[in-house]
Amino acid sequence: MHTALEGLVPQRSVKMHFVRPSHDNRDLDADEEAAILRRFGFEPDPVIEAYKRDVDRTLLRQNLKRSPEERWRNFAAAVALAEEMRRAGASGRGR
Amino acid sequence: MAADFAGIVGVFADLGVEAIIIEGLAAQAHGAARLTQDVDFLYRRTPDNIDRLTTALAPHIPYPRGAPPGLPFRFDSRTIRAGLNFTLTTTIGDVDLLGEMAGGGTYEQVVPHSVELPIFGRQVLVLGLEALIRAKRAAGRPKDFEAIAELEALLVERERG
Numbered sequence: 001m002h003t004a005l006e007g008l009v010p011q012r013s014v015k016m017h018f019v020r021p022s023h024d025n026r027d028l029d030a031d032e033e034a035a036i037l038r039r040f041g042f043e044p045d046p047v048i049e050a051y052k053r054d055v056d057r058t059l060l061r062q063n064l065k066r067s068p069e070e071r072w073r074n075f076a077a078a079v080a081l082a083e084e085m086r087r088a089g090a091s092g093r094g095r
Numbered sequence: 096m097a098a099d100f101a102g103i104v105g106v107f108a109d110l111g112v113e114a115i116i117i118e119g120l121a122a123q124a125h126g127a128a129r130l131t132q133d134v135d136f137l138y139r140r141t142p143d144n145i146d147r148l149t150t151a152l153a154p155h156i157p158y159p160r161g162a163p164p165g166l167p168f169r170f171d172s173r174t175i176r177a178g179l180n181f182t183l184t185t186t187i188g189d190v191d192l193l194g195e196m197a198g199g200g201t202y203e204q205v206v207p208h209s210v211e212l213p214i215f216g217r218q219v220l221v222l223g224l225e226a227l228i229r230a231k232r233a234a235g236r237p238k239d240f241e242a243i244a245e246l247e248a249l250l251v252e253r254e255r256g
Contacts, residue, residue: 003198008226008229010208037251040228041229048243048247055244059128060127064252068212069213071124079131
């Protein structure tokens, strides 16, 4: 079966970045971002680029400084909080 | 209920279930900020692995998510062999078991594009960031546009350092 992953460099040969070096937090311009995406074979898509304007980069930068396990632990805490808020909201509405 | 991610990952790892974490939880492992409530696994469809998978999950009472109660659903190897993709509730959270992933293919096709991460004291296979983006782009589902935007932003942030 043909898949979209054909031609992609196998991940096991790619160095994982768990803790990234600090940088100036400046937002890259569209051309700089496009150049990075093209290195991985992704042509910028105008629809996706429109959605990208709403992505909070500060959250991503924070997450990239954490280990994968720290990311999952924070995520599990956020899910538990969301669940509790849903329960409280339903309870407040008398359900 | 909120998923017990450590518990779900643990029951699979302890019994040596061959499965790759994909979708939202894989995105989380790479640094995404969007919330998801379930754990999606791409599992290997060999008879031995299906046996291990059902042994691991059966004690947690899997049941088809959204189905009315009381269906004669048996979570066993025969059921898994007869189907492909299952969306389940369990006592440790919602779990999706996929025999094939949209835009990615089977376990064997996807495993070269996964990374082994040390999480909750176990080595866990997680779909790589580039493969996650490529699979979602290929699937072309409008519901994924926001996620793709975040994953691409994540790739850029990871690489710009």
